[in-house]
Amino acid sequence: MTQPLVHMIGAGPGDPELITVKGKKLIEEADLILYTDSLVNPELFTNVKEGAVVKKSAGMHLDELVDIMAEAALQGKKVARVHTGDPSVYGAIFEQMKKLAERGIDTKIIPGVSAAFAAAASAKLELTVPELTQTVILTRAEGRTPMPEKEKLVDLARHQCSIALFLSATLIKKVVASFLEAGWTKEDAVVVVYKASWPDEIVLRTTLGRLQEDMRKHRITKQAMVIVSKAADEKRLQSGNFESKLYDKTFTHGYRKGEKVYE
Structure with missing residues (x-):
């Protein structure tokens, strides 16, 4: 007998075309679809099969979620648990x-x-610009959910790399204070993207010093990704030379021999 199975599917950030082909196919084949209705685009469920049950999960607690999925899976039904993003x-x-x-x-x-x-x-960002920043940290500011002791934002910010903040739009005062304490300046670049890939998306380019005020002006208090990065500093990018070795004509690698440069 085949073991009962539940598929945990990443729906992507909002645009219904940004789901994987596999994820879309599984949703269309599912008998039960349980989705995070606060963030997942309902347009993903316009072509479900006849008789499929589509349920919203934002108002449910953990045991309710599991009971619904388990009951269907144990009956041999195809279950799609659809989450936002990844x-x-x-x-x-x-x-x-x-x-x-x-x-x-x-x-x-x-x-x-x-x-x-x-x-x-x-925002048309490359988060890993050569010789500027080569590391990306995905994290969040500490709110009602505590952070592990060695993952405090101020400690992570000291790495001076690209940092993408989830679930932090209501904690911007704390975010700014942590970055400044870690050695960043008020002039360092920040990009805030509200509802990335949705029709009402907002891309806000600002600095740590103006971040609170600019988010307040645009009334951004949720569903926003905050990216603090040297790679978001357009003036720095234009004034410096941050080209990769990959396409440098003098650089030799397994697929191309570099040209000699004569002075």
Whole structure:
């Protein structure tokens, strides 16, 4: 007998065309679709199969979610648990998978486009510009959910790399204070993307010093990705030479021999 299965599907950031082909196919084949209605675009469910049950999960607690999925899966039905962005980042999937496993139900994760990368795309950012920043930290400011002691924002910010902040739009005062304490300046660049890839998306380019005021002006208090990065500083990018070795005509690699430069 085949083990009961629940698919955890990343729906992407909002644009219904940014889901994977596999994720879209599984949704269209599912008998039960349980989706995070506060952030997942309902347009994803316009072509579900006849008789499919589509339920919103924002108002449910963990045991309710698991009961609904387990009942369907144990009956041999195809279950699609649809999360915003990519389920592996702030998806709260571990607790669901653990409880499903206790009932003999397996899970499979289908990755999706994270809001962090959708926001970078909307703002036309490369988060890893050569010789400027080569590391990206995905994190959040500490709110009602505490952060592990070694993951305080002020400590992470000291790395001076690209930092994408989830779930932090209501904690901007704390965010700014943490970055300034870590050695950033009020002139350092910040990009805020509200509802990345949605029709009402807003891309806000600002600085740490103006961040609170500019977010207040645009009434951005939720559903926003905040990216603090040297790579968001357009003036610095234009004034410096940050070209990669990959396409440098003098650089030799496995697919191309570099040209000699004669002075």
